[in-house]
Amino acid sequence: MIQRALASKGIVAYVLACATGITLYFRWPFPEDDLMLHLIELRAPAIYLFFKYSYTLFLFTTPYIMYSLVLSGLYVFALRPTRKIKPIPRFSAEVAS
Numbered sequence: 001m002i003q004r005a006l007a008s009k010g011i012v013a014y015v016l017a018c019a020t021g022i023t024l025y026f027r028w029p030f031p032e033d034d035l036m037l038h039l040i041e042l043r044a045p046a047i048y049l050f051f052k053y054s055y056t057l058f059l060f061t062t063p064y065i066m067y068s069l070v071l072s073g074l075y076v077f078a079l080r081p082t083r084k085i086k087p088i089p090r091f092s093a094e095v096a097s
Contacts (some may be wrong), residue, residue, distance in 0.1 A: 009068065009071035009075060011069070012067070021063055024059045025056065025059050025060075028059075032052075
């Protein structure tokens with residue numbers, strides 16, 4: 001079960017990041033009532049929209065990167081291989097000739 005989840009770490013990271021991003025989106029929404037942001041919105045609406053959409057984008061992509069790093073670390077360091085690796089047979093001079 002754990003091996004299968006770690007093997008499909010991209011999907012697991014995606015699902016966890018979606019849940020975390022939605023939680024962050026509703027818990028800490030973009031601060032639209034900030035005075036400085038209102039000034040930016042009046043003077044440069046395109047930059048304001050860039051800030052707003054970047055903020056929302058980073059709420060979802062940052063957890064994905066973190067979950068992906070954690071799951072990759074678990075895959076590399078905690079996952080034990082289930083099958084044994086067979087040693088390479090040594091060739092002697094008698095067999096080679």
